[in-house]
Amino acid sequence: MNKYLYMITVIITIALIRILPVTLIRKKIDNKFIRSFLYYVPYVTLAVMTFPAIMEATSSPLAGAIALVCGIVAAWLGLGLFPVSVICCLVVFVLEIFL
């Protein structure tokens, strides 16, 4: 296969994955279990993807771990998306001078 076939396969697969649920599920789901399940999904999936991946993204795993803790504290104190991201980046940038 040439590279364009790979790219098209991936793009179409991803598009279908995104679109199918909203076209198939148009009504309100009444089942309490499913509603609760769907409520927790986004938080769980983001949490699973954050740790330990954040330690694997940096040259020094320790810097990634400390960035995670600093990010949690900053978000807990009420800072938004951008400041929390900047804090995480700065923590890694400074720590990796020493680590």
Add this chain to the structure above:
Amino acid sequence: MNKKQAFLNGLRDGIPIGLGYYAVAFSLGIIARKAGLNAVEGFFNSVLSRASAGEYAGLTMILTHATFIETFLVSFITNARYMLMTTALSQRFSPETSVLKRIAVAFCMTDEIFGATIARPGYVIPQYTYGLTAIAAPLWGLGTASGIIAGGIMPARAVSALSVALYGMFIAIIIPPARRERPVLICVIVSFLLSYLCSESCVIPIPYVSNISTGTRTIILTVLISAAAALIAPCEDKNDTDGGSGSDAVKPDGTEVRA
């Protein structure tokens, strides 16, 4: 809320997402270059896919000359979490939202755009999501193109620091609800723990389990933990949408939720 205002709010909130994307896509560009993509191809591939792990997997398929079936299966597995996300999203549309708009909003979904979209109380306002995507998607593409062009020019330490931008955003999305609601807090802690225990980074990697790819691990843990949480702490309807008539319940801006 006014549609135009919602779009503008989306553009505003999309800036931090887009900047994080730019940084992360840069490293994706380095891989895209290896797979033989030029800057223009990398840009369009990224704008149309908008999936970090999924794109990475796709590029790996090119590098390893995988078969069509393998490419399809791997993209399906690495991106299956979007199916969970857009299923959750399907419950947040106003009954008046047309099918075309539902499809357009669903097509926009990425981890961060989903997070920002559902962080707002009440029904999903499609224009807000369009605003987020209008700024974030081109930056994702530009980051990829830059990575292809600049390759290894950037110092490794800068790349390392920028690569946590995305995780910083994830943290900022999950922590405020975790602070407000005990079950979400417990979910986040359990997710961190299990994700760590099942990964290769674990002090004592579990045989077989630690070899599961990141995408598959994400799906399995998401389903298991969310299902357990739904059984142990079923949420009241008030947590979800405002149900009922809708528009009157939509808060002016939702800023108090995003903090």
